[in-house]
Amino acid sequence: MNTKDVMEKIGLQALNKFEPREVDGVFVSDMLSDVMAGAKSGNLWVTVQTHKSIVPAANLVDVSAVVITSGKEVPAETIEMATKHDIAILSTDLPIFELVGKLYGLGLVSK
Amino acid sequence: MPECQHQWKMTNIEFGFIVFEKCSHCADLRTYFSPDDTWDEYKEGDCTWSIVENAQTFRFDLQCTECNHLEKFNDLMGLLFCTGCLEDCEVELLRKKYEAEKTWLLVAFGFLPQSKTNPIPAYKLEILSDHFNQRRDTSRSRIIIVPFNLIKDISLCRGEFIHDVGMLSLEPPEERKPLF
Amino acid sequence: MIKEALNASVLEGVERLDTSVEQVYASDLMSDVLAFGKPNSFLVTGLATQQAVISAHMAEFKGVVFIRGKRPKDGAEKLSRDNQLVLMSTELDMYDACVRINSATRGDSPEPVVVTAQEQAEKMLLSNEFEIQGDDFAKAGIVSTDIKSILKKIGFDSKLVRRVAISTYEAEMNVVMHADCGKVILSVTPQMIEVLIKDQGKGIPDVEQAMQEGFTTSTEEMRAMGFGAGMGLPNIKRNTDEFEIDSEVAVGTTLRMKFNI
Amino acid sequence: MAQYYHAHKVDPDLCRGHMTCMRLCPTQAIRVRNGTAGISEELCVDCGSCLVGCPSDAIVPISDDVSETSRFKYKVVVPSPVLYSQFEASVHPYIIHLAFQELGFDAVVDVGDSAEALAFALVEYMKEYTGPLPLISSHCPSIIRLIQVKYPDLVEQVVPLDVPREITAREIKKNLPAKLGLEPEDVGVIYVAPCPARMVSIKQPAEKASSWFDGVVSIKDVFSVLMPHVVGIKETFKESMVPDDFRFTGGWATLGSITRAARMENWLAVSGVHPVMRILDDIENSRLRNIDFVEVLAHMLGCISGPFNVESPYVARANGIKRMQKYLTKAEVDPDDIRKKLKEGYYFFENPVLPRPTTYFDTDLETSIKRMKERERVYRSLRQIDCGCCGAPTCMAFADDFVRGEAKLTDCIFLAQQPDEK
Numbered sequence: 001m002n003t004k005d006v007m008e009k010i011g012l013q014a015l016n017k018f019e020p021r022e023v024d025g026v027f028v029s030d031m032l033s034d035v036m037a038g039a040k041s042g043n044l045w046v047t048v049q050t051h052k053s054i055v056p057a058a059n060l061v062d063v064s065a066v067v068i069t070s071g072k073e074v075p076a077e078t079i080e081m082a083t084k085h086d087i088a089i090l091s092t093d094l095p096i097f098e099l100v101g102k103l104y105g106l107g108l109v110s111k
Numbered sequence: 112m113p114e115c116q117h118q119w120k121m122t123n124i125e126f127g128f129i130v131f132e133k134c135s136h137c138a139d140l141r142t143y144f145s146p147d148d149t150w151d152e153y154k155e156g157d158c159t160w161s162i163v164e165n166a167q168t169f170r171f172d173l174q175c176t177e178c179n180h181l182e183k184f185n186d187l188m189g190l191l192f193c194t195g196c197l198e199d200c201e202v203e204l205l206r207k208k209y210e211a212e213k214t215w216l217l218v219a220f221g222f223l224p225q226s227k228t229n230p231i232p233a234y235k236l237e238i239l240s241d242h243f244n245q246r247r248d249t250s251r252s253r254i255i256i257v258p259f260n261l262i263k264d265i266s267l268c269r270g271e272f273i274h275d276v277g278m279l280s281l282e283p284p285e286e287r288k289p290l291f
Numbered sequence: 292m293i294k295e296a297l298n299a300s301v302l303e304g305v306e307r308l309d310t311s312v313e314q315v316y317a318s319d320l321m322s323d324v325l326a327f328g329k330p331n332s333f334l335v336t337g338l339a340t341q342q343a344v345i346s347a348h349m350a351e352f353k354g355v356v357f358i359r360g361k362r363p364k365d366g367a368e369k370l371s372r373d374n375q376l377v378l379m380s381t382e383l384d385m386y387d388a389c390v391r392i393n394s395a396t397r398g399d400s401p402e403p404v405v406v407t408a409q410e411q412a413e414k415m416l417l418s419n420e421f422e423i424q425g426d427d428f429a430k431a432g433i434v435s436t437d438i439k440s441i442l443k444k445i446g447f448d449s450k451l452v453r454r455v456a457i458s459t460y461e462a463e464m465n466v467v468m469h470a471d472c473g474k475v476i477l478s479v480t481p482q483m484i485e486v487l488i489k490d491q492g493k494g495i496p497d498v499e500q501a502m503q504e505g506f507t508t509s510t511e512e513m514r515a516m517g518f519g520a521g522m523g524l525p526n527i528k529r530n531t532d533e534f535e536i537d538s539e540v541a542v543g544t545t546l547r548m549k550f551n552i
Numbered sequence: 553m554a555q556y557y558h559a560h561k562v563d564p565d566l567c568r569g570h571m572t573c574m575r576l577c578p579t580q581a582i583r584v585r586n587g588t589a590g591i592s593e594e595l596c597v598d599c600g601s602c603l604v605g606c607p608s609d610a611i612v613p614i615s616d617d618v619s620e621t622s623r624f625k626y627k628v629v630v631p632s633p634v635l636y637s638q639f640e641a642s643v644h645p646y647i648i649h650l651a652f653q654e655l656g657f658d659a660v661v662d663v664g665d666s667a668e669a670l671a672f673a674l675v676e677y678m679k680e681y682t683g684p685l686p687l688i689s690s691h692c693p694s695i696i697r698l699i700q701v702k703y704p705d706l707v708e709q710v711v712p713l714d715v716p717r718e719i720t721a722r723e724i725k726k727n728l729p730a731k732l733g734l735e736p737e738d739v740g741v742i743y744v745a746p747c748p749a750r751m752v753s754i755k756q757p758a759e760k761a762s763s764w765f766d767g768v769v770s771i772k773d774v775f776s777v778l779m780p781h782v783v784g785i786k787e788t789f790k791e792s793m794v795p796d797d798f799r800f801t802g803g804w805a806t807l808g809s810i811t812r813a814a815r816m817e818n819w820l821a822v823s824g825v826h827p828v829m830r831i832l833d834d835i836e837n838s839r840l841r842n843i844d845f846v847e848v849l850a851h852m853l854g855c856i857s858g859p860f861n862v863e864s865p866y867v868a869r870a871n872g873i874k875r876m877q878k879y880l881t882k883a884e885v886d887p888d889d890i891r892k893k894l895k896e897g898y899y900f901f902e903n904p905v906l907p908r909p910t911t912y913f914d915t916d917l918e919t920s921i922k923r924m925k926e927r928e929r930v931y932r933s934l935r936q937i938d939c940g941c942c943g944a945p946t947c948m949a950f951a952d953d954f955v956r957g958e959a960k961l962t963d964c965i966f967l968a969q970q971p972d973e974k
Contacts, residue, residue, distance in 0.1 A: 001919060028385035030319030032275050033169040034337050036190075037124050038359070038384060041247040046386070048323050053271045056192030059215055060254060060273060062247030070327055081194070085215065086252065095327060096317040097335070100389035105957060107922035109390075126339065126361060147364050148340055167338075275319075417921045419928075436833050445920045449705035449907065453836055460837035479921060526838070552917070 001106065003065045003088055006044065010092065010102050012067060015079050018088035021064040026108050028096060032057040039063055044108070046096055052078040058087045065089070069096045117175040119182075119242035125170045129188060129274065134158040142188055142223045144170055167275035173242050182238050186231055189274050190256065191218040196269035201261040213252040218270060220259050230258055293333060296395035297381040297388055299356060303368045304377035310353050315392050317385060321346040328352060333377075335388050339363045341370060348374040358385050417445075423466045423473040425492065431467045435459035438477050442484065451550060454530040455484055458548050461523045462488045469493055470543065483532070484550040495538040556593045559614050559751035560603050564588050566610035571940045573602035573611060578825035579702065583953070584943040594908075597697035598749035599825050599850045600859030613748055613860065616767045622656075624740030624766070626732060628724055629657045630717060633664065633803030633872075634746040634855045635771050638863045641874030643782060645800040647789055651781035657742075661724060664801020667716040668883035671813035672890050673899045674713060678844065686820070686835065686843040687711050689810055693753035694850035695828060696905055700758065703832045704907030713899045714759075716803060717743055717750075721764035740766045744774050746805075746858030749850065760902035770860035799881040806869055807854035810847045821847040823854055927951045934964060941965045 004020035006012065024042030029035055030049050039045055041062040047054065050072050058066050065088035068074055074089060082089045092099055127146040133139070136158050152161040168189055174181045193206045193216045206216040219239065221231045240256045247254070262268050293315075294301060294308060301308065316328040317335040321342055324334060330351035336343050339361035347355045348370070354377030357363065362380050371378045381388055419441065421434045439456040443449070459475070466473035470492025478485045495501045501524050528534050533549035569587035581595035582602060589610070591602070603611040621627050629652050636645055649660040678687065690696060690711045699706050721741045729736045743765045745751050751770070754763040804810055811819040820843050822831045828848045834840050851857040856872065857865035893899060931951040942963040944950040953959035962968045 026386045028317065028389065029337055030275075030323075031167060031337050032273050033126060033167055034319070034359070036273060037121055037169055037171065048318055048320050053192075053273060056190075056217070056271050057273045059192070059252075060190070060217065060243055062251070070323065096385075097315045097389050097393070100317070100386055101393040103386075104390045104393060107919040148342075417924060432834070432837055432839065435837050439833075439836065441924065443702075445917070445924055453705045456836050457838045460839065481917065 001108070003044070003090070006065075006103070006106065006108075007090055009106055010099070012090040012092050015068075015074055015089040015091050016083045018065070018086075021088070023064050023108065026100070026103050027063070028100060035061055035063075044103070046099060046103075048072055048096065050074045050078055052081050054078065055081045055085055055087055058082070059085050063087070067092060067099065069094060069099050115175060115178040115180070117180065117238070117241065118177050119173045119238060119245060120176050121171045121242070122174045122181070123170070123172045127168065127170065129166045129168050130162055131164040131166070132160040133163045134160050140223055144168070144185070144188075144222070164276060166272070173238055182235060184235070184239070186221050186226065186229075187235075187239070188220040188222045188226075189272055191220060191259070191268075191270040191272050192216075193218060193270050197263055197267060200263040200268075202257065202263075202270075205257065205261070209255060215252060215254045217254055217256045218259050218262060219256050226259075230260060233258065293356065293392055293395070294379060296391040297356060297379070297383055299379040299381040302362065302378040302380055303371045304354065304375070307354075307375065307377050310377065312353050315389070315396075316350075316352070317389050324350050324352075333392075335385060335392070337361060337385060341367050343367075344370045344374070344376065344378070347371075347376055353377060354379065356381055356388060358383060358388050417477070417479040419477045421475040421477070423463055423470075423475060423488075423490070425467060425469075425471040425473070425490075428467060431464055432460055434463050434475050438475070438486070441477070445479075447484070447552070451484070451552070455486060455548075455550055458527045458530045458550075459486050459488075461527050462486070462546050462548070465523050465544075466490045466492070481552070483552055486546075486548045486550075488546045488548075489543065490545075491543045494540040494542055494544055495536075496540050498536055498538055556596070557752055557756035558591070558593065558596055558598060559748035559755065560591075560598075560600065560611055561614060562589050562591060563610050563612050566608050566612075568608045568610070570607050571943075572605045572607055574943070574945050575940060576601040576605040577945065578829065579698065580945050580949050582945070583958075595701060597694050597701060597825075597850075598747070598752045599694045599698075600748045601825070603748065604859045613751070613770055613772075615751070615770045615773050616742075621740050621742055621767060625738040626659075626728070626734055626740070627657045628659045628661055628728070628739065628741045629744060630661050630663060630720055630724075630741060630765070631744040631774075632717070632746045632750070632771065632855065633662065633667075633805040634858060634861060634868070635744050635774070636800075636875060637805060637856055637868040637872035638771060638775055638861060639782060639871065641871045641878065643786060643875075644789065644791065644794065645875065645879055646794045646798055647782055647785050648778070649798075650785050651778050654781045654785070655777060661720060662799075662801045663716040663720045663803045664799075665883045665885075666719040666723070667803045667809075668801070668813065668885050669890050670713060670716055670719060670899060671810065672885050672887065673894050674711060674810070674814045675816075676891055676894055677711065677713060684709055686818075686840055686846050688832075688835075689845070689847045689849075690901070690905070691715055691804060691810060691847070692749065692849045692855075693758065694747065694749035694825070695848045696758055697749070697752075697908070698825065698828070698850070699832065700905065700908035702829070703836060706832060706835060707905045707907055709835070710905050712759075712901050712904065714901050715753075718760075718764055719899065725764050742766060743768045744771055745769070746771050746855045746860050747851065748859065750858075758908075759905050771858070772860045772862055775862050799883075800875075800879045801883045802876055802880050805855050805872055807849055807852075808847065809854065811845065814845075816845050818842055818844040819847065820845075821849075823849040824852045825850050923955045927955045930954050930961070933967070935966050939965070 002020040002022050006023055007014060022042060023044050026046060027039040027043040028046040030047045032053060035045060035057045039061040043063045044065055044067060045058055045063040046067045046069060048070050050068055054066060068091045071093035079089055127144055128148050130143055130145050132141050148165050150162050170185055172181055172183050193202050195203050195206055197203055202218060209216055219231055219236055236256045236258060240254060243254050312333045314329050314332040315335060316332045318324055319336050319338045324346045328350040332352050334347045334352050334355045337358050339357050340363055343355055344367045357380045360382045423434055435456050438459055439452055442452045442455060470490035473488060473490035476487040531548040532551045535547040538544040567588045569584055571584055573589050574582040574584050579595045579597055581592040582589055636648060652660045688710045690713060699710060724741050729739050743754060745768050751768050754765045754768045757763050807823045808821040811821050822828050831846060853865045853869060856868040931948055934947040936947045938946040942950050944953055950959060954961060
């Protein structure tokens with residue numbers, strides 16, 4: 001399953017253009033330090049953080065996409081930076097807990 | 112016996128805070144790792160240290176899963192992502208060079224003031240780069256970690272620290288100030 | 292319930308474990324907890340500080356679960372005791388913690404669907420086993436219909452499903468007619484569907500002959516019922532992408548049929 | 553997701569949450585949740601079993617209002633041949649025509665001629681046909697929907713010939729306005745249907761953009777207004793009153809009508825959704841090797857047991873047979889004309905019958921299989937006695953619903969009692 005499939009199945013909104021990438025597990029955290037320590041290449045990173053510093057963190061661990069939950073407005077500079085560094089930013093109105101339920105429903109497990 | 116092709120793994124992970132202290136007397140900045148989020152102000156000789164920022168981070172060591180070699184990283188304060196703010200900064204020049212190869216540049220910071228005189232050795236930065244590259248799909252892009260003394264003027268640097276700042280705030284996060 | 296689902300250790304508030312929780316809110320960002328968290332929720336967070344407890348209290352939560360084995364520093368426990376909060380700590384990460392609470396509240400068992408290492412290695416997506424009873428003409432066709440409905444449900448192309456159904460039916464009939472019992476294994480990999488049919492029966496003395504259209508050893512009654520018109524093996528061959536037959540007289544026959552996806 | 557029209561719905565005020573309909577539904581399209589039955593639009597094939605079975609009469613047909621036809625200057629009624637069988641055999645078919653006229657219809661046209669022509673066309677079509685056998689009759693719209701939903705690979709074996717009622721309506725619409733000197737929109741053609749599937753096939757046809765009919769009413773509704781007129785006319789009726797050119801041509805109302813009309817040799821006639829599903833399974837497994845044609849109808853004995861009828865199907869069948877013996881005029885077919893029209897494509901469906909997209913677990917293979925495994929796991933934890941108390945007809949259907957997130961495990965009374973038992 002790639003990022004585009006996940007996006008379509010759950011009804012996520014894409015905030016920038018991206019090349020679909022294989023999704024390998026999910027990582028949920030709002031803490032950059034947590035992501036640095038725990039997320040793996042190909043993970044879908046789910047967070048409410050919208051500050052542009054999520055981009056370097058996402059880049060560092062090479063996640064397949066960042067999903068911003070709770071319908072948070074994402075600053076333009078975050079999106080701009082993400083696009084520049086080839087990081088897909090998706091968005092949903094669901095809070096983290098509900099989104100996780102749906103992702104699990106797709107058969108995604110944490111890796 | 113051939114040398115071990117180290118496969119690095121994070122170990123001894125400890126979550127905590129980087130405390131940024133500033134002295135109102137000498138205007139010096141110093142940083143340290145603390146497991147607690149302290150906000151104390153204290154006097155030390157002529158200096159009065161008060162905390163300016165308290166960012167969440169974590170400490171870790173890297174260990175090779177093959178040969179168990181352990182490399183301590185307790186002198187690493189954090190990583191900064193170069194955003195290319197200064198045209199003539201050496202980091203920016205390197206960044207431009209590497210960008211074509213889809214290699215992203217990160218700057219490693221040590222704690223202040225020790226790292227000014229005692230920077231993180233280059234071999235450790237290589238290990239750190241290796242570790243992160245081992246975790247990613249390097250066919251898409253790589254990362255490279257360079258020492259912070261390449262930065263032309265720290266006071267002007269607008270790079271992005273990969274730290275959690277303001278997470279404890281009960282107010283919605285506002286635009287964060289540069290740390291230096 | 293949350294405690295069991297997460298295999299969590301309770302740091303504070305054992306006596307309040309039976310409190311009913313209306314919602315679960317997962318976040319590390321305390322401003323978010325205050326802004327969006329609903330009263331009587333449970334907070335799942337990786338922020339192991341007093342602030343998490345304070346925020347949970349201010350948002351009128353019932354408790355906090357710290358993930359990845361994190362534990363708040365001193366003071367948090369007293370704080371939660373004063374504010375009637377339950378504190379727990381789990382080794383799971385936030386995703387797994389949410390998944391398990393999700394499953395638990397839906398009444399599901401907390402085991403997530405995890406593909407085992409062996410399955411991963413073989414890339415076997417599905418493997419189901421069925422039994423065929425020899426000589427039971429009334430039940431003939433049940434296995435192929437079952438397999439068909441599974442494949443249809445998964446959403447395979449209907450023409451492919453039909454080829455599998457026809458081949459399996461023929462093979463199933465052969466077992467019913469000529470063997471005492473048989474076993475069918477349906478397996479699916481990302482590239483192909485495989486149906487393996489193994490019977491304990493009289494076996495085929497001359498496989499080449501059996502492959503010829505019209506060749507049959509079935510009895511008059513069987514043919515009268517429309518079975519065994521000598522179409523079996525040739526028909527299987529026509530409908531499969533790969534097909535192997537291995538037969539030993541008085542031992543049994545194994546048919547391996549492969550269909551490319 | 554596409555919206556599918558259905559000619560019946562659950563009235564939530566009347567529904568008392570009986571599980572009867574859920575158990576009767578042959579495609580497992582009904583779930584009883586929160587004390588009310590709900591019908592899946594996707595899976596419902598309009599057979600009407602639920603409508604007949606509901607003890608509270610809570611499943612109600614959505615029928616056109618007969619009075620709405622007043623906007624037409626000239627009104628033609630095309631009754632299903634089943635309608636005649638609702639009346640005793642002693643009622644002359646002409647009486648029924650007269651009764652319709654008293655109700656305000658200008659003409660009554662039977663489908664028998666079209667049926668006869670189609671039977672001949674079918675034979676001709678099969679002579680040329682070289683595709684997979686057996687062919688499947690297209691007469692029963694409920695079965696067409698069943699094939700679209702549950703047997704998508706069999707759609708190409710459905711005879712692509714249209715049905716008598718549509719051919720009849722088309723002839724009227726094409727020829728009558730000119731003959732009467734009226735505009736086509738001034739002539740209204742109304743069908744009298746024995747089952748909800750016919751209504752749906754007129755409101756939302758599977759194989760054409762729109763039906764040739766302008767409206768459709770159920771036999772039930774028509775019968776109640778027609779009966780007093782029939783009784784009245786019968787009192788003074790004499791056979792001599794029947795005009796010389798009156799023809800009663802019958803049509804296909806009972807099981808086997810089509811195969812008999814087409815004088816098939818290797819045929820099979822099957823009725824009832826469950827028996828039909830078994831036959832379709834056999835066809836899929838390529839078991840029916842010596843059969844060229846199957847006549848498949850959703851209701852036992854054929855359309856005479858359609859849910860919109862008033863008379864018992866057995867009585868209706870007897871009525872029908874007796875009336876045919878007495879009054880049937882053999883329909884005339886012109887073989888050359890039919891062959892010519894068949895070549896021109898006159899009898900064919902406008903559009904091919906296509907598979908109807910149904911809910912799979914997922915479009916992604918791996919995910920879909922994961923869910924399939926999850927379903928197996930859940931199913932194994934159930935009692936597997938299909939008690940139906942959870943609101944799903946079988947334990948497998950319940951496991952299915954659970955995996956889709958439409959049911960909670962605690963809906964199962966056994967799991968709810970022993971939540972910890974694994």
